[in-house]
Amino acid sequence: MVPAPLNRLDQWLLKNYPDVWSARTHLVLWFMLLLYLFIATFSLLVSDDPRTRSEMEYWSFAAGLLSFVGMVLWFIFLFRFNVFKRFGNLVTGDRLRTFMQFYITFVVMVAIVFVPLWVDQVKTKIRYSDDEIIRDANLMNYYYNVAERGSFKVISDPDTLLLSTAAPRELRALGLYTYYDSINDNYYPSRFRMLKRLEMENQIASADSSRKLGNVGYIFYSISNLVFIGTGRADDFSGTYIKSKRDLYDTVYNRAPEISAADALQRATTIAAKYKDPEDNYYGYYSEPVSESQAAISYYDDPQMYMNVMHHVNAIDSGIYHITSRMHPFGVSGWRDIMLAMLYISLGLTVILFGFRHTTVRTFFFSLLAGIVLAIVTALFFAMLRGGEFTAFAVVYLLYFVTFFALSFTIPYSKVRSLVKGIALNFTMLMIMPVPVIIAGMYYELAEKHYYATHSYEEIIYPIFPEKNFVMGISQVMGAVILLVLVTFYFSKRYKQWYAQPEE
């Protein structure tokens, strides 16, 4: 299964770069490429209607299992040759290269779980586009509303929000004063409710439609739900948007529609066929369409339910959701978060493998055991203190880290290879990366506490520290950079010193 050029590369690496060769990255990448192609081909050929719920998670799971088996085989091969444990020639930078080889290999192995999702995404994107889905959803909503105009009750209630800083004269000019307080000699709006700033902002953000009243306030419109068909995740990835209830109300109910109800229904049905989930049998408590008269009686006040039982719109909505979920399996920030998680998982695995390759088997497994014991002891400590604050956790974490780091620092002064110092070295490496994030997190938690303690409720301005997300992001990057720098200049040297030391 290994082509001749790769065999030649393998032999060339063995004879020229044994450290690179012994990591077997080139062979793992080759076999992973074959596995990627196999999984991709399988995912491509498997018959799967994009309007139905995706089954690709199962294929992802299967791909992950295959990759795991490959990982175990890789570990077995890693046992065989190790330049470090044979005290071979190593120079500065070799350990970093090995670390990066392990990291790349892990990333490729972990990332295979995304292959079925990627293939599904490509397949679906060939058939549908976000703009097309939004356009069709808007058309279907329009046509269905036209087709069923008058079949259900439609309401449009305005709700006014006034800004407390508005000048009374402006309010009076808008005719919004309806109540005169003779004691205070002042006019007040008839319906008055105090809103917190955040609540007001949420209301503005989530309003179906609104109208701004100069500098005085806003009018929100509460309209019956006329958007029967949503756009799933397409809205987030397109320059066009789904038309609101207000838009539909204005175009269908505030003026005469441009086409007849029969035409509208025919057009809506034609478009709906592209999206209707064939596996969705839900007709609003029924498993099949009900008569118009029955629906009119039962669901006159509930347009959404009426449309479900009459036109099975929830199947269209569901189909669109499935299609857009396949097109964007992790949403807007999902990919970034998933990728970040994958990179972190790979990095954690790399650190563990690196530790395993540079310590004795006994020390490695004692490190695992010590990690479990330490986690239990720490959890018990926090449970007894009833402390849940991040700062407390951070202090304990930093305390552990400093202790392990100090122990690892004394390795050159040992006469024997100490189990405790080996464990400390493994922990130092495992714990170093989150240190900057933990310090930054601790700083912001303390700073926020101080801010709340020194500011009144009205003085608080959100976000309190606008730069916080940026600093936390930079801290993560710094953690990775510090780890790599220390792998090159500190850990490689310490592991060499520790591993070569004589036994007791």
Place this chain on the structure above:
Amino acid sequence: MLQEVEEYLRHGDDAPGLRRMMDLAFDTRDPEMISSVTRFSATFRRRIALDDKALWGPAFHQGAQELLQQLAQRLQPGSVMDQLLLRAEGVTKAYGSGHFSLRPINLDLYAGQLIGIVGENGNGKTTLLRCLSGQLALDGGRVHFTQLENQEFYTIKNRVAFIPQRIPRWYGRLKDNLHFSAAISGTTGEANNLLVDFMLERFGLTEYAELNWNQISSGYRTRFEIARILLQQPHVLILDEPLANLDIHAQQTLLTDLRFLAKSSVHRMGVLLTSQQLHEVEKTADSVMLIRRGECVLQTGQSDLQQLGNALELETTATREMLVAALGSINVQVQFDGGMFTLISHTHDAHALLQQLITAGIRISYFRDITTSTKRLF
């Protein structure tokens, strides 16, 4: 050196002659020469194994002579100054259980020197080797590798090879392991191919190159391990009971090979080995140390065993009384250990004792002058 090879060839000792010629070719460090001698060996190895001189005789000797001429032109005189490689001073080690301790031991190992360490089981030979190779921490004393600027253990272990009695299992093809060993010591590219092919041929492993651990015998594993270690070009080679898995012929071959390799004119090594094969070790080693209950009780060359009298070990069908009678007036102490007699005399050397016995008609099937042998102290 060349005369030594010619001597072998002249007397029909082709196999050792060929091995020695290979060592000389290796000493030239000339890739062309190494390649030529490797090919030459590959051509004749199988024929020599058949032990039918008619198959290879004239062609082999003609080829060997041509190679010897080339060697004569390319061999550079090596350094005659043997440098001190390792100095152990007052090395002590005790185990936690307290029933064994290594007493202060001093040892100097020079480049080109082969020191054998002998002693009964459980007397501290392996412990001493492990202390010297940096495997075990010392309780007292120091071990200094005089040729290493950096005395860090990683550097020491990079240059000091230790082959334990139980050779650690390796994985994959034998040849890949050799390529790997050469490469991690800085022998890369074509030089790597050249040296691995040479070592395979030199240790008779060519036919086993594609095999793995399970497919070769323990004797070949030992040979492989030595080839592997030599590819790492150590300054000091430490072997714990390397003869344990070898037949008598292979034992002798290995010891001679080690001696040759240690005394290479280009890359002289210091070799330390332990063994129970006292006779073979004494024949080959420059010096022999006897360890008893953790203490060095004797080191040949430094201790005068002669003062204990001359000693002759012999095997015969004659009885003690017959021996005493045959020796007549010579003042001799006759000891019998159940298998062999030992004759000790302060007035007559082994040669004179032997002559007297033969003159008296005693039939002797085996004898050995053990006057300066550590065997006397066993």
